Amino acid sequence: MFATILPDLARLVGDEGLLQIAVDPRLVTLFQRSFPNAEVGSYDDRTLLDPDGNKALRFLPFVTDKRQPDCWLPMGSALQYLRKDIQDFPHAAFILPDQGRVAKFRAALTAKGPGPYVGLCWRSMMLAAKRAKYYSALEMWEPILKTPGVTFVNLQYGDAAAEIAQVRERFGVEIHAMDVDLKDDIDGAAALSAAVDLAISAPTRRPRMPRRWGRRCGS
């Protein structure tokens, strides 16, 4: 979500400067492709054992490998300067999925059935009783699942096999699981999200990234 500020920061840093972006290891490939002029790397997290309790420390070795940055900031903090109004939020897409993988997924989807292809993400992997009210159970999705003329595609990360089987048995509807690890292969998840015609999602704990995916490839 806060990554929407990155194109602005890249512009402000300019050709003379260098933007370094620290993200989760699973996002490095996707972000490096999307910001080819930036240096994208990941964290080296450690825990400091302390008499007062363990302290989480986050190191960024790649940032200082070759130079000392002039300044640094948490990704979201530039919002106070650059997003003072709703109108300041941009419309342009900036995350670039792997077009080769998008095409491969598109071809694989064609083999599953006719389009449109609709991706479904129906619950958080962090689902627990106290959170359950925020997440619609898959069975409640019945009216959506029974829409004719749609080929459904699984975008649900984590183990979804039991629920997919449940939907198959109860509603006679197939939610096609594609060959990708949606939890750890974020670049693959981005490509699949770009390959479908529409994605429908309940709120998830995953930072809300997929919403930006695929715009540049027209889906």
Next chain:
Amino acid sequence: MWFLTAARTWPQLGTDEYPWYRKTQVFSPERFGDWATLIPQVAAELAAFVKNRA
């Protein structure tokens, strides 16, 4: 992207959409967590989406 929420959330910044993700369409029920009312509305939208593409 269609995004179903149990209620309005702070990232919507008081709007009916997600300013962070302009092409996202948000569906949230009048009453908190009232999925039974919301889901058929989304299903109707999906049927219209399919029809428009045909």
